[in-house]
Amino acid sequence: MKLLKFDSLDGMKRLNFINVLQASFERLTLISTMLFIIPLLLISCKDKTLKTGYIDINLINQEYKLAKEYEKHIKSIENTYAADLLGIQADLNILKDSIDIILDRNVKPSQELLAEYYQKKIEYQKYESEILENVQDSVKYYREKLNNKINELVFEFAQHKRYDYVFSPAGSGAFMYGDSSLNITQEVLVYLNSK
Numbered sequence: 001m002k003l004l005k006f007d008s009l010d011g012m013k014r015l016n017f018i019n020v021l022q023a024s025f026e027r028l029t030l031i032s033t034m035l036f037i038i039p040l041l042l043i044s045c046k047d048k049t050l051k052t053g054y055i056d057i058n059l060i061n062q063e064y065k066l067a068k069e070y071e072k073h074i075k076s077i078e079n080t081y082a083a084d085l086l087g088i089q090a091d092l093n094i095l096k097d098s099i100d101i102i103l104d105r106n107v108k109p110s111q112e113l114l115a116e117y118y119q120k121k122i123e124y125q126k127y128e129s130e131i132l133e134n135v136q137d138s139v140k141y142y143r144e145k146l147n148n149k150i151n152e153l154v155f156e157f158a159q160h161k162r163y164d165y166v167f168s169p170a171g172s173g174a175f176m177y178g179d180s181s182l183n184i185t186q187e188v189l190v191y192l193n194s195k
Contacts, residue, residue, distance in 0.1 A: 022139060022143060026057075026143075029147065050164035050165060051161075051162060051163050051164050052163065052164060052165045052166070052182055053158075053163055053165075053167075053182050053183070053184035054166065054167040054168060054182050054183060054184065055167075055168050055183075055184060055185045055188050056183070057150075059185050059189070060185065060188065060192065061146075063189050063193075064146075064189060064192050065192075065193045066146060066149060066192070067146055070142040070145070070146055073138075073142065074135070074138055074139055077138050078135055081131040081135065082131075084131075085124070085127060085128060085131060088123060088124045088127060089124060091120055092120045092121060092124055095116060095117040095120055096117065098113065099113060099117060150192065153191065154166055154188060154192075157187075157188055161187075163184075166184070
């Protein structure tokens with residue numbers, strides 16, 4: 001696991017919020033999918049032996065080349081916004097330092113200096129909110145695109161290999177156990193990355 005260093009509590013909160021949002025979305029998608037698939041499985045399982053497999057969706061999200069590309073793209077968006085935000089923050093810090101120096105001399109800062117500081121502070125907060133919203137929108141957009149592509153290709157893979165069912169139990173909470181001989185994650189990854 002890679003450790004991240006945060007320069008501010010806001011950066012840590014932003015990353016935590018994005019992670020919680022992403023995890024909630026994935027769980028909701030998985031639960032709704034399982035609520036649809038499980039009854040179909042139970043209805044269709046008579047005496048027929050079914051070709052079944054499962055994939056570790058967490059591993060797919062780590063190893064699938066499209067997931068890596070999207071992750072890199074999101075990071076570049078975050079870095080671009082962070083660089084812009086650092087510029088405004090540097091200006092804000094210079095103004096704050098100027099005010100502190102004046103106050104240390106027991107002199108009242110000018111109204112123009114205070115107004116400039118507060119205006120820059122409002123600009124910073126507004127831009128920070130816009131950044132958070134834009135990053136969240138980007139994460140949601142690319143997560144949906146990625147999930148749709150994975151679903152499409154797993155469906156294609158399952159048809160090609162004549163699977164009756166392909167599940168994603170690992171870490172999802174929907175299944176507690178899957179025989180490791182049914183784990184087809186690596187085979188699916190090879191298929192996904194070949195597309």
